[in-house]
Amino acid sequence: MSLLDQTFRQTGGRVISALAASFRDLDLAEEAFAEACARAVEKWSDAPPADPAAWLYAVARRWALDRYRRRATAAAWRPDAPPPEPTPEDQVMAMDDPIPDERLRLIFVCCHPAVAHDARAALTLRTVCGLTTAEVATAFLLPEPTLAQRLVRAKRKIAEAGVPFDIPAPDRWPERMDAVLSTLEVAYAQAHADAALAGPHADFAREMLHLTDLLARLVPDDPEVLALAATVRFTEARRPARLAADGAMTPLADQDVRDWNGELCVQAERLLSSAAALAHRNRHPPGARALQAAIHAVHADRRRSGLTDWRAVVGLYDALLTQRDDPVIQTNRAIAVSEVQGPAAALSLLDAAPQRDWLPWRAARADMLARLGRESEAVAEYDAALALQPSPAEALFLAARRAASVAA
Numbered sequence: 001m002s003l004l005d006q007t008f009r010q011t012g013g014r015v016i017s018a019l020a021a022s023f024r025d026l027d028l029a030e031e032a033f034a035e036a037c038a039r040a041v042e043k044w045s046d047a048p049p050a051d052p053a054a055w056l057y058a059v060a061r062r063w064a065l066d067r068y069r070r071r072a073t074a075a076a077w078r079p080d081a082p083p084p085e086p087t088p089e090d091q092v093m094a095m096d097d098p099i100p101d102e103r104l105r106l107i108f109v110c111c112h113p114a115v116a117h118d119a120r121a122a123l124t125l126r127t128v129c130g131l132t133t134a135e136v137a138t139a140f141l142l143p144e145p146t147l148a149q150r151l152v153r154a155k156r157k158i159a160e161a162g163v164p165f166d167i168p169a170p171d172r173w174p175e176r177m178d179a180v181l182s183t184l185e186v187a188y189a190q191a192h193a194d195a196a197l198a199g200p201h202a203d204f205a206r207e208m209l210h211l212t213d214l215l216a217r218l219v220p221d222d223p224e225v226l227a228l229a230a231t232v233r234f235t236e237a238r239r240p241a242r243l244a245a246d247g248a249m250t251p252l253a254d255q256d257v258r259d260w261n262g263e264l265c266v267q268a269e270r271l272l273s274s275a276a277a278l279a280h281r282n283r284h285p286p287g288a289r290a291l292q293a294a295i296h297a298v299h300a301d302r303r304r305s306g307l308t309d310w311r312a313v314v315g316l317y318d319a320l321l322t323q324r325d326d327p328v329i330q331t332n333r334a335i336a337v338s339e340v341q342g343p344a345a346a347l348s349l350l351d352a353a354p355q356r357d358w359l360p361w362r363a364a365r366a367d368m369l370a371r372l373g374r375e376s377e378a379v380a381e382y383d384a385a386l387a388l389q390p391s392p393a394e395a396l397f398l399a400a401r402r403a404a405s406v407a408a
Contacts, residue, residue: 003044003048003052004037004040004041004044004052006052007040007052007053007056008037009200009201009202009203010053010203011052011053011056012033012130013103013127013128013129013130014053014103015033015036015053015056015057015060016029016030016033016127016128016130017029017103017105017106017127017128018057019032019033019057019060019061019064020106020109020127020128021105021106021109022061023064023068025159026110026127026155026158026159027155027159028064028067028068029060029064029127030127031064031067032060032061032063032064032067033056033060035059035060035063036055036056036057036059036060036063037056039059040052040055040056040059103128103129103207103211104211104214106124106127106128107124107128107180107183107184108168108173108176108180109158109163110123110124110127110128110154110158110183111124111176111179111180111183112158112161112163112176113175113176114157114158114161114163115154115157115158115163116150116153116154116157117179118150119150119151119153119154120154120176120179120182120183121179121182121183121186122136122140122147122150122151122154123150123151123154123155124179124180124183125139125183125186125187126151127155128183129183129187129201129204130201131187131190131201133147133148133151135190136151136186138358139186139189139190140186141326141327141328141355141358170219173219174222177219177222177224177225178224180215181224181225181228181289184208184211184212184215184228184232185228185289187201187204187207187208188204188205188208188232188235190204191203191204191205191208192205192235193391193394194391194393195239195242195243195249195250195391195393195394196243196247196249196391196392196393197239198391198392198393199391205236205239208232209232209233209236212225212228212229212232212233213229215228215229216229216271220274221278222278223275223276223278223279223282223284223286223287223290224275224287224288224289224290226271226272226274226275226278227271227272227275227287227289227290227292227293228289228293229268229271230267230268230269230271230272230275230293230296230297231268231289231292231293231296233264233265233267233268233271234264234265234268234293234296234297234299234300235296236261236264237260237261237262237263237264237265237268237300238252238255238260238261239261240259240260240261241255241256241257241259241260242255242393243393244397246396247392247393247396248393248396248397248400249391249393249394249396249397250397251397252299253308253339257302257303257306260300260303262303265300265303268293268296268297268300269297269300271293272290272293272294272297275290275293276290286319287323288320288323288324291316291319291320291323292320294316295313295316295317295320298312298313298316299313308339310336310339310340311340313336313339314333314336314337314340317329317332317333317336318333320333321333327353327354327355327358327361328360330349330350330353331350331353331358331360331361331364332360333349334346334347334349334350334353334364334368335364337349338367338368338371343367343368343369343371343372344368344372346364346368347365347368347369347372350364350365350368351365357384357388358388359385359388359390359394362381362382362384362385362388363382363385363390363394363398365381366378366381366382366384366385366398366401366402366405367401369381370401370404370405370408373408375405375406375408378402378405379402379405379406382398382399382401382402382405383402385398386398386399386402
């Protein structure tokens with residue numbers, strides 16, 4: 001991987017975030033970053049910079065300033081005033097990076113109520129987190145052209161409404177929080193799907209631990225915020241056990257619990273306990289994210305009991321479906337049902353799901369067919385799953401399962 005590729009993957013979203021916060025123009029920020037990358041191709045081969053991210057930010061900022069000077073509206077724009085001395089909260093929000101960390105600010109900006117609800121998280125993932133349009137479309141199970149149209153409309157709305165590039169006052173956070181949390185969920189899912197952390201969004205695993213921790217401290221009275229922080233910790237705790245010796249992904253049910261990170265599990269359990277106490281005190285039923293965290297907690301309890309209470313998992317998925325009935329939940333519930341009622345029951349549920357051409361659904365269906373002894377159908381389903389370009393670790397796992405079906 002070249003220096004530019006590595007820098008683009010690790011810091012591209014944050015450079016764009018800082019530019020957008022400075023110029024209050026998402027399109028300009030993306031154009032300026034693209035121009036800086038193009039210049040890096042020419043310059044870095046001879047003399048690579050000591051600080052690549054800072055180089056890209058400086059070049060992009062100069063290009064954006066030149067573009068503004070050429071616009072008829074140049075007189076109406078003024079750069080941001082120098083920031084005040086950082087408060088302790090500012091220091092908590094700042095990460096060790098050579099450029100300003102505007103990630104959280106831009107997440108709140110893009111989740112502004114002026115933007116259509118179904119586009120808030122998608123826009124944030126594309127602009128702030130650096131996911132491609134195709135990746136965002138896949139995350140939301142949408143056709144790419146549909147998602148692209150939503151992004152264009154959302155950015156136009158931000159420009160027309162003159163949305164301020166500032167974190168709103170705390171009393172305005174609730175109207176944006178669901179979209180903010182959805183953004184963090186999907187961003188983290190990109191890293192979680194990559195068991196080997198070898199893909200372009202591997203840094204999200206660390207960063208979403210940081211951001212969910214920050215939000216949990218900024219909004220300690222929101223059960224859903226605490227629950228998402230718990231979920232990220234439950235899943236990251238299993239990271240050390242997710243790769244087999246050959247580099248293939250190891251599914252949750254086959255992982256050695258002795259390799260799980262006990263400290264992260266304890267943190268997650270404390271956060272989930274706090275979320276449950278808040279919900280009980282406010283007489284609110286558990287939200288969708290609290291139920292998801294509770295499912296992870298049942299899995300985490302295998303560290304103590306050596307067993308997974310699959311009936312409890314199915315019951316929690318039943319409750320979750322009343323709040324978030326989508327193909328992701330349906331597929332995961334079907335997998336849990338297979339552990340209670342067998343693969344035939346699970347296959348029936350999968351075949352009733354509305355979303356078919358989606359990697360987890362294909363992989364789950366292939367597994368059920370193999371367990372039912374329908375090897376030729378399982379092989380075809382594994383081929384369909386592999387055609388959807390899984391991560392390298394997942395591809396190795398699926399290829400091994402396919403080979404086992406061929407040999408059966």
